[in-house]
Amino acid sequence: MTEVPEYLLERSRQRRIDLGLLEDDGSGGAAAATGTPDSATLASSGPSTADVIAAAKADAKLELQAEPGIEPLWVSAARSRTRIPMWALPVMFFLPLWAFVYVKLTEPPPEPVTAITEGAATYAARCASCHGGAGAGSEGGGVGRPLYNGEVLLTFPRLETDMLHWLEVGSEGIGIGNSYGATDRPEGAHISGETGANMPGFGGTLSEYKIYSVARYIREMLSGEQVSDEEVAAREAEWEALGGGKDAGGGGHGGH
Incomplete structure (x- = not known):
């Protein structure tokens, strides 16, 4: 059995008497007058476990009564924090929707x-691998003939016949060893297959309006053909008549 010093029990009993939790039966004075008991007396009159528990509960109750009105910190924080006003709830709900609509309306x-x-998209997909992005061809590390700086205009003075036919049939259609384009070029007519890099025909893989658009891009943008406004309008009308303007996908991947 756990032994508790007599003076601690007496002090706990006295505090309970002072608070009115226990009546004074006069036993405390008698215990004090007798002095410190011997070991036999402590063994016979020592407090029980129930007395020890009761004394501990009384001390805990005294501590609670000594500090009234103290609440936990989390309760104080909850009482003092600023609450969201009710009118802000629908605003917060519709804010993502408003942001989505705003972005869509401001997109160019x-x-x-x-x-x-x-024509630029078709050229990048079908022609740039051999002729280069700027049309430099063999002069820029490619394997095809140069198309820039007026070279195409020297070979094909006319768009509607010579150049479109060449793009449709290629080297095989003209015949290896045969000349194509203008025969009065300053350095002589070009011969099909003489560079070792045969030009494929796109008549079976590209639609008419895509062949027309890539021919215009090569002539007007890479080779610098000067075209009047009236001619531009006529070419646009021809391109639309062939079916142009229905997509912006270019000519697919690869090619020459």
Whole structure:
């Protein structure tokens, strides 16, 4: 059995008497007058476990009564924090929707598809691998003939016949060893297959309006052909009549 010093029990009993939790039966004075008991007396009159528990509970109750009105910190924080006003709830709910609509309304409209923009996409997909992005061809590390700086205009003075036919049939259609384009070129007519890099025909893989648009891009943008406004309008009308303007996908991947 756990032994508790007599003076601690007496002090706990006295505090309970002072608070009115226990009546004074006079036993405390008698215990004090007798002095410190011997070991036999402590063994016979020592406090029980129930007395020890009761004394501990009494001390805990005294501590609670000594500090009234103290609440936990989390309760104080909850009482003092600023609450969201009710009118803000619908605003917060519709804010993501408003942001989505705002972004969509402020996006610039897509650029219109023209023969030149479509021709640029087709050239990048079908021609740039051999002739280079700027049309330098063999002069810029490619395997195809140069198309820039007026070279195409010397070979094909006319768009509607010579150049479109060449793009449609290629080297095989002209015949290896045969001349094509203008025969009065300063350095002589070009011969099909003489460079070792045969030009493929695109008549079976590209639509007419895409062949027309890439021919215009090569002539007007890479080779610098000067075209009047009236001629540009006529070419745009021809491109649309062939079916141009229906997509901006260019000519697919690869090719020459």
